[in-house]
Amino acid sequence: MEDRLNELRAEALARVAAATDEAALRAVDKDYNGKEGAVTLLLASVPGLPPAERPVVGKGANVLKRDIQGAIAARKEALEQAAVEAERSGAGFDATLPGAPQSRGSLHPLTQVRREVEAIFTSMGYAVLDGPEVELDYYNFQALNIPADHPAREMQDTFYCDREGRLVMRTQTSPVQIRAMERLAPPFRVIAPGRVFRNEEQDATHEHTFHQVEGLVVGEDITVGHLSGVLKGFLRRFFLRELEVRLRPGYFPFVEPGFELDIRCPFCDDGCRVCKHTRWVEFCGCGMVHPRVLDAGGVDPEAWTGFAFGFGLDRLVMLRYGIDDIRHFMGGDLRFLEQF
Numbered sequence: 001m002e003d004r005l006n007e008l009r010a011e012a013l014a015r016v017a018a019a020t021d022e023a024a025l026r027a028v029d030k031d032y033n034g035k036e037g038a039v040t041l042l043l044a045s046v047p048g049l050p051p052a053e054r055p056v057v058g059k060g061a062n063v064l065k066r067d068i069q070g071a072i073a074a075r076k077e078a079l080e081q082a083a084v085e086a087e088r089s090g091a092g093f094d095a096t097l098p099g100a101p102q103s104r105g106s107l108h109p110l111t112q113v114r115r116e117v118e119a120i121f122t123s124m125g126y127a128v129l130d131g132p133e134v135e136l137d138y139y140n141f142q143a144l145n146i147p148a149d150h151p152a153r154e155m156q157d158t159f160y161c162d163r164e165g166r167l168v169m170r171t172q173t174s175p176v177q178i179r180a181m182e183r184l185a186p187p188f189r190v191i192a193p194g195r196v197f198r199n200e201e202q203d204a205t206h207e208h209t210f211h212q213v214e215g216l217v218v219g220e221d222i223t224v225g226h227l228s229g230v231l232k233g234f235l236r237r238f239f240l241r242e243l244e245v246r247l248r249p250g251y252f253p254f255v256e257p258g259f260e261l262d263i264r265c266p267f268c269d270d271g272c273r274v275c276k277h278t279r280w281v282e283f284c285g286c287g288m289v290h291p292r293v294l295d296a297g298g299v300d301p302e303a304w305t306g307f308a309f310g311f312g313l314d315r316l317v318m319l320r321y322g323i324d325d326i327r328h329f330m331g332g333d334l335r336f337l338e339q340f
């Protein structure tokens with residue numbers, strides 16, 4: 001039996017000494033001290049041995065077990081030390097190898113297109129304005145000719161920020177019209193791009209957070225002709241071609257008369273999924289600023305007229321790139337974003 005112990009000791013310690021990584025050391029531990037390990041089995045056999053041999057073998061096996069564990073721990077530390085030394089010595093380091101590539105981010109498609117829209121309007125003499133996203137009910141509704149009991153409020157599922165209903169997450173960029181009139185003396189032309197919020201059921205074309213671009217021009221003798229000319233000019237520069245447009249009567253409380261402006265579908269000649277086979281795509285709501293809205297902004301409706309428009313930035317990006325689901329924008333999926 002003592003021969004067997006010596007044999008196991010020599011074999012195990014040789015394997016420890018030859019091990020070059022942690023996995024090999026774990027294997028040695030398992031083969032000798034594991035549940036089915038050689039030393040473990042030897043210990044288990046002790047009760048069946050002749051009485052004289054029991055203490056010798058029992059003690060010898062226990063010492064061997066400790067010695068193997070000690071050798072494994074020492075070898076492990078030596079390997080770790082060697083790895084640290086190797087790294088410090090710089091062996092195997094090649095300063096001429098190319099570095100690990102850094103992936104670069106890019107601007108969100110909404111940001112890219114917003115900047116493009118701003119550049120086009122700026123070149124036409126428009127100032128770019130900003131407005132608060134948490135807005136007073138007064139600016140979001142009342143000053144825009146939408147009093148408390150007005151049915152138009154039902155068209156927009158509003159997030160209210162307080163119990164009194166004084167503060168709302170703005171449902172449109174139109175409140176910037178009032179803020180612009182309060183700040184600027186006519187004549188002026190401005191656009192106001194920004195985020196808006198509605199408690200909408202989400203689907204391929206609706207999100208709770210989306211983006212609009214508001215436009216407002218106030219001056220002398222401004223007409224629907226100016227409105228249509230500006231929007232056509234913008235579309236031509238954005239899509240880099242002449243797109244047929246049409247004005248349909250549309251209702252918005254803050255304009256009179258109000259219109260919906262449709263553009264000829266940029267994707268087809270005879271109907272497709274994007275235009276729902278109508279060949280026309282709704283682009284924006286617009287119209288001549290309602291005298292009550294001018295009045296609310298402190299602009300004399302007898303002396304000045306103006307037009308206003310508002311279009312969806314998300315929709316514009318979707319039209320340009322043929323994106324079929326608005327939820328991609330806020331989805332945070334890099335596979336989508338990396339395409340821009």
Ligand SMILES: [Zn+2]
Binds near residue numbers: 269276
């Ligand atoms: Zn189409």
